[in-house]
Amino acid sequence: MTRTCLAVILAAGESTRMKSSMSKVLHPVAGRPMIAHVVESLVDAGISSVALVVGRDAEPVTSAAKRGDIDISAFLQTERLGTGHAVLAARQAIAKGYDDILVVFGDTPLITAAPLTAARKALAEGNDVVVIGFRTADPTGYGRLIVENGELLAIREQKDASEEEKRITYCNGGLMAINGEKALDLLGKIGNANVKGEYYLTDIVEIVRAGGGKAIAVEAPEAELMGCNNRAELALIEAAWQKRRRHELMVSGVSMIAPETVFLAFDTEIGQDVMIEPNVVFGPGVTVESGAVIHAFSHLEGAHVSxxxxxxPYARLRPGANLGRDSKVGNFCEVKKAEIGAGAKVNHLTYVGDAFVGEKTNIGAGTITCNYDGVNKHVTRIGANAFIGSNSSLVAPVSVGDGALVASGSVVTEDVPADAVAFGRARQEIKPGRAKILRDRYQAEKAARQK
Structure with a gap:
C-alpha cells in the first residue's frame, strides 16, 4: 500500500485489575510482552511508524515495543481522560501528516495484519473513519455498531442502547482507522459532556457524519480483538494464541499427538514431518528441523534440533544446546550450551554443559561434564567416535580425543589422547566375610541404643 500510515498504540492504562507490579502490556503471551505482538502485526500490515502512548512503566513499555524495522516514538499521557484524550497525546506525531491514522490497543495481542489492512483499504476507498468490529453470540456489555445501507451511523454503548439495538450482535472492537488529513480536526471536536467527563473516541463516528464525512465498519474475528484486563483474561488469550499457532504448524506438516498439551513460544520454528508427543514445552529461541522427534514431557529453550x-522423553534442552543430525538426547538428560555432533548419543540421566561432543560419540548413563568451579565456566571437548562409560565425571577444562574410551565410573581430570583408554577410579578391593562382621556390629549398636 503506497499510502503513509501512523499507528497510535494506546498503552497508558493503569492496569489496576491485573493486580500486578508492572504494566499489563508487559505481561507475556507465548514468551514475549503482549505489546510486542501488537507491533509485529503492525509490521506485517506494512506500517513503519508508531506513536506509542504510555503512562505507567513508560520506559520498559517503550523498550518492549521497539524493534529494528519500525520507527517508534513514545508520548506520555499524564491524565486519564478517555480514549479520545489518549489519542491526542500523540498530537505531535499525527500532525506530521499521514494518509492514514490507525488506532490500536497495546493489550490486544491476538490482532493480525488482516483487519488492519482491511481498515486502511477502506480509507483508501474514500471513507473517513473505519471501525473494526466483530460479531458475537453474546454482545452484552459491548458497544453496538449501528449500520445502515453499509454505512456506520453510530456506536451505541450498552447503557444507552434501545431494546432493539441491544439485540445487535455486531460490536465495537475499539480499533479504528481515521483519514489522516481530518484526524486532528475530528479528534479536537470530541467533547466530554458525559457522566464521567471523559473524551470517548467512539464519538468520532457521529462527528464525522455530522460534517458530511463517511464512516463504515470492517469485520474481524472476535478472538483477534480480545483485550486483557486481568489474569484470567490473560490465560484465555494465551490459550487462544497457542491454539492458533498449533493449528498453523499442523497444517504446515507438523504432527502433534495431543496438541492441546504442547506449548509454543512466539518464535518457535518447526519443520515438516516433525513428531511432537504430549506435554512438550517450547521456550523462546527453539528451531526443530524436519524429521526430528520430540518425545513426551520434554522442555526446550534456546535450542536447535537438527x-x-x-x-x-523427559529431556531438557537449555539455551545454546545444538543437536546435530540424527543425534539423540534421551530420558532425564540435560544439555546446555553444548554441541552434540551428528549421530551422537546422550541417552540416559546425563548432564552435558559447555561442551563439544563429536560425531557418533556415545555418552553413557549418569555422565556429567563438571563445567563450573564456583566462579567460572569451563569447556569439555569430546572427539568423534569416542565412548564415555556410565557414571563418569569429566572435570573441565578437559578433552577426550577421537576414538578414546573412558571407563565407567571414572573421574577424568586430564586430557585423554585419541584412541586411548582412561581409568580414573580407585582400584576395587574384596574383603571376604567382612560384610557379616559389619552387619552384626551394626545390629548390636542398634539394640544397645533401644534399651
Whole structure:
C-alpha cells in the first residue's frame, strides 16, 4: 500500500485489575510482552511508524515495543481522560501528516495484519473513519455498531442502547482507522459532556457524519480483538494464541499427538514431518528441523534440533544446546550450551554443559561434564567416535580425543589422547566375610541404643 500510515498504540492504562507490579502490556503471551505482538502485526500490515502512548512503566513499555524495522516514538499521557484524550497525546506525531491514522490497543495481542489492512483499504476507498468490529453470540456489555445501507451511523454503548439495538450482535472492537488529513480536526471536536467527563473516541463516528464525512465498519474475528484486563483474561488469550499457532504448524506438516498439551513460544520454528508427543514445552529461541522427534514431557529453550534428531522423553534442552543430525538426547538428560555432533548419543540421566561432543560419540548413563568451579565456566571437548562409560565425571577444562574410551565410573581430570583408554577410579578391593562382621556390629549398636 503506497499510502503513509501512523499507528497510535494506546498503552497508558493503569492496569489496576491485573493486580500486578508492572504494566499489563508487559505481561507475556507465548514468551514475549503482549505489546510486542501488537507491533509485529503492525509490521506485517506494512506500517513503519508508531506513536506509542504510555503512562505507567513508560520506559520498559517503550523498550518492549521497539524493534529494528519500525520507527517508534513514545508520548506520555499524564491524565486519564478517555480514549479520545489518549489519542491526542500523540498530537505531535499525527500532525506530521499521514494518509492514514490507525488506532490500536497495546493489550490486544491476538490482532493480525488482516483487519488492519482491511481498515486502511477502506480509507483508501474514500471513507473517513473505519471501525473494526466483530460479531458475537453474546454482545452484552459491548458497544453496538449501528449500520445502515453499509454505512456506520453510530456506536451505541450498552447503557444507552434501545431494546432493539441491544439485540445487535455486531460490536465495537475499539480499533479504528481515521483519514489522516481530518484526524486532528475530528479528534479536537470530541467533547466530554458525559457522566464521567471523559473524551470517548467512539464519538468520532457521529462527528464525522455530522460534517458530511463517511464512516463504515470492517469485520474481524472476535478472538483477534480480545483485550486483557486481568489474569484470567490473560490465560484465555494465551490459550487462544497457542491454539492458533498449533493449528498453523499442523497444517504446515507438523504432527502433534495431543496438541492441546504442547506449548509454543512466539518464535518457535518447526519443520515438516516433525513428531511432537504430549506435554512438550517450547521456550523462546527453539528451531526443530524436519524429521526430528520430540518425545513426551520434554522442555526446550534456546535450542536447535537438527533433522532426524530425537529428544526425550523427559529431556531438557537449555539455551545454546545444538543437536546435530540424527543425534539423540534421551530420558532425564540435560544439555546446555553444548554441541552434540551428528549421530551422537546422550541417552540416559546425563548432564552435558559447555561442551563439544563429536560425531557418533556415545555418552553413557549418569555422565556429567563438571563445567563450573564456583566462579567460572569451563569447556569439555569430546572427539568423534569416542565412548564415555556410565557414571563418569569429566572435570573441565578437559578433552577426550577421537576414538578414546573412558571407563565407567571414572573421574577424568586430564586430557585423554585419541584412541586411548582412561581409568580414573580407585582400584576395587574384596574383603571376604567382612560384610557379616559389619552387619552384626551394626545390629548390636542398634539394640544397645533401644534399651
Amino acid at each position: 533433522a532426524g534428531a530425537t529428544v526425550g
